[in-house]
Amino acid sequence: MSRFENLYHRSVVTVLLVILLSPLAATLVYAFSSQWGSTILPEGFTLKWMIQLWQDPRFLVALGHSLLICFGALALAVVLVLPLMFVIAYYFPRLDSVMNVLILLPFAVPPVVSSVGLLQLYSDGPLAITGTPWILVGCYFTIALPFIYRAITNNMQAIHLRDLMDAAQLLGASTWRAALLVVLPNLRKGCTIAILLSFSFLIGEFVFANLLVGNRFETLQVYLYNSRNGSGHFTSALVISYFFVVLLLTLVANAVSKDKESS
Amino acid sequence: MTYLAVKQLNKHYGATQIFENIDFSADEGEFVTLLGPSGCGKSTLLRCLAGLTPVDSGQILLQGVDLVPMSPQQRGIGMVFQSYALFPNMSVNDNVAFGLKMQKQPANDIRRRVDEALALVELNEFAHRYPHQLSGGQCQRVALARSLVTRPRLLLLDEPLSALDARIRKHLRDQIRRIQQELRLTAIFVTHDQEEALTLSDRVVLMNKGKIVQNGSAEVLYTQPVDAFAAGFIGSYNVLDAREAGLLTGRSWRGQVAIRPESIVLLPAGQGIDALIVSHSLLGNVIRYRVSTQGIELLVDVLNRSVGDLHPNGMPIGLQLDIATLCEVA
Numbered sequence: 001m002s003r004f005e006n007l008y009h010r011s012v013v014t015v016l017l018v019i020l021l022s023p024l025a026a027t028l029v030y031a032f033s034s035q036w037g038s039t040i041l042p043e044g045f046t047l048k049w050m051i052q053l054w055q056d057p058r059f060l061v062a063l064g065h066s067l068l069i070c071f072g073a074l075a076l077a078v079v080l081v082l083p084l085m086f087v088i089a090y091y092f093p094r095l096d097s098v099m100n101v102l103i104l105l106p107f108a109v110p111p112v113v114s115s116v117g118l119l120q121l122y123s124d125g126p127l128a129i130t131g132t133p134w135i136l137v138g139c140y141f142t143i144a145l146p147f148i149y150r151a152i153t154n155n156m157q158a159i160h161l162r163d164l165m166d167a168a169q170l171l172g173a174s175t176w177r178a179a180l181l182v183v184l185p186n187l188r189k190g191c192t193i194a195i196l197l198s199f200s201f202l203i204g205e206f207v208f209a210n211l212l213v214g215n216r217f218e219t220l221q222v223y224l225y226n227s228r229n230g231s232g233h234f235t236s237a238l239v240i241s242y243f244f245v246v247l248l249l250t251l252v253a254n255a256v257s258k259d260k261e262s263s
Numbered sequence: 264m265t266y267l268a269v270k271q272l273n274k275h276y277g278a279t280q281i282f283e284n285i286d287f288s289a290d291e292g293e294f295v296t297l298l299g300p301s302g303c304g305k306s307t308l309l310r311c312l313a314g315l316t317p318v319d320s321g322q323i324l325l326q327g328v329d330l331v332p333m334s335p336q337q338r339g340i341g342m343v344f345q346s347y348a349l350f351p352n353m354s355v356n357d358n359v360a361f362g363l364k365m366q367k368q369p370a371n372d373i374r375r376r377v378d379e380a381l382a383l384v385e386l387n388e389f390a391h392r393y394p395h396q397l398s399g400g401q402c403q404r405v406a407l408a409r410s411l412v413t414r415p416r417l418l419l420l421d422e423p424l425s426a427l428d429a430r431i432r433k434h435l436r437d438q439i440r441r442i443q444q445e446l447r448l449t450a451i452f453v454t455h456d457q458e459e460a461l462t463l464s465d466r467v468v469l470m471n472k473g474k475i476v477q478n479g480s481a482e483v484l485y486t487q488p489v490d491a492f493a494a495g496f497i498g499s500y501n502v503l504d505a506r507e508a509g510l511l512t513g514r515s516w517r518g519q520v521a522i523r524p525e526s527i528v529l530l531p532a533g534q535g536i537d538a539l540i541v542s543h544s545l546l547g548n549v550i551r552y553r554v555s556t557q558g559i560e561l562l563v564d565v566l567n568r569s570v571g572d573l574h575p576n577g578m579p580i581g582l583q584l585d586i587a588t589l590c591e592v593a
Contacts, residue, residue: 166335166342170410171409172365177365182350185352186352
């Protein structure tokens with residue numbers, strides 16, 4: 001690669017990074033500035049907004065709600081989907097193409113439309129769960145499916161699942177033990193990626209949370225929406241804190257999976 | 264007494280017959296190779312022996328007992344895969360120990376037998392590595408140790424050398440043969456490479472389109488192919504029809520005739536059958552000439568002794584055919 005090409009590639013990546021990061025950086029500065037209105041640079045820096053936010057019990061409750069619903073939905077997705085995917089990959093590989101279509105359905109219908117449908121379906125009848133966190137857990141489960149399915153399918157193809165199962169069975173392991181001892185540990189990477197991806201997507205979800213549950217079980221995004229009339233510095237602090245939580249969880253997940261690899 | 268006897272084995276997927284009425288046997292300690300082009304059913308046949316794929320009908324008798332109704336876990340068969348199929352989450356040690364752990368052997372025995380198996384494939388110093396830290400050849404040796412450690416009654420090898428580069432392939436091929444002879448293992452080896460089949464095996468079973476074409480020792484397969492397919496697949500036989508063969512030999516033949524390229528001798532022009540060099544290619548220790556005589560093209564292999572012996576293209580030359588090496592094929 002010539003020097004010019006090298007320079008060109010570097011500048012493209014740099015421009016891209018600047019475009020992606022500058023709104024975030026501006027929000028960050030805004031969250032820590034005391035006043036930033038009529039001047040080019042902020043007038044002064046303060047921790048006031050952050051302290052105010054993290055001392056607000058309503059924020060802490062909303063954060064707890066969001067984490068609970070996201071992890072609930074992801075736990076449900078992993079527990080239900082992992083065995084299903086194993087069965088499809090090992091016993092019915094032909095169903096994979098059917099699943100690929102099925103899995104995209106949640107994206108085919110816009111959230112505003114499908115939430116109206118969900119409201120009608122679950123407002124009365126045997127399962128009247130509108131306004132409870134349960135409907136969100138169920139709804140988020142379907143949104144997380146495509147991410148989880150794709151990441152884990154790729155992982156399953158990469159490890160030659162069928163050969164591993166065959167080898168383990170010839171060495172005397174039952175199907176159950178082979179799946180548990182040989183296949184499951186090797187899906188850790190795909191599972192981590194799937195969970196991180198869908199987590200950062202779900203925690204930022206607003207339409208379903210607002211329409212299906214709203215203020216009765218306030219999540220982070222609904223709380224952000226409700227604070228829209230307050231100080232912009234305060235909502236900036238909120239956005240930064242929410243990014244920070246996602247970043248922290250990503251780092252923890254990466255550290256955990258790295259630890260296991262080197263041991 | 265035959266150790267392994269496969270009788271009238273059939274398998275089809277939907278309307279496609281994978282193989283039909285397969286009959287072959289192996290004695291104890293014998294190395295049998297299933298040789299054939301890809302898609303001839305040899306790999307499926309091997310998976311049926313292992314119990315990984317069910318058969319439609321027929322019997323697989325191992326030491327006189329039919330394996331067909333048994334699960335793969337009960338059969339006591341070891342298998343080595345083309346993709347190695349090592350467990351990526353386990354160290355070399357744990358991979359090899361897996362089968363013994365499934366048998367619930369005492370920990371001391373497991374350690375001793377794993378060490379023995381790793382010594383056999385010369386990988387003791389890699390015991391604590393993970394599969395992703397090993398080369399392809401090393402991975403396949405671990406896979407071999409893993410399938411040998413449980414002392415299987417039968418060892419199946421499904422194209423174990425196909426994913427390796429040429430130098431390592433030759434080395435591992437010799438190692439597999441040495442270990443098989445040391446342990447007096449009965450082994451069934453699947454390959455599409457005729458050189459592998461001829462160098463490794465006590466006996467070669469040649470398959471095509473789901474049927475056994477020829478079953479015999481490497482020497483017999485090489486020198487007496489039963490039909491045009493066998494002649495074409497093993498060695499680079501010249502296959503001539505009866506008329507062409509009659510023209511060259513002056514005798515009358517009933518069917519097709521196969522002539523091995525190395526059994527034709529090149530003479531100075533004017534002697535033997537008049538011919539012309541069309542082209543030549545260097546295969547290393549052998550020079551392969553394409554020669555033309557009376558409208559018939561033949562391949563002739565000559566040992567590459569010195570550069571001075573090389574015949575340029577277009578040069579007239581004489582051919583000598585040894586009638587004894589000619590072989591009539593169906």
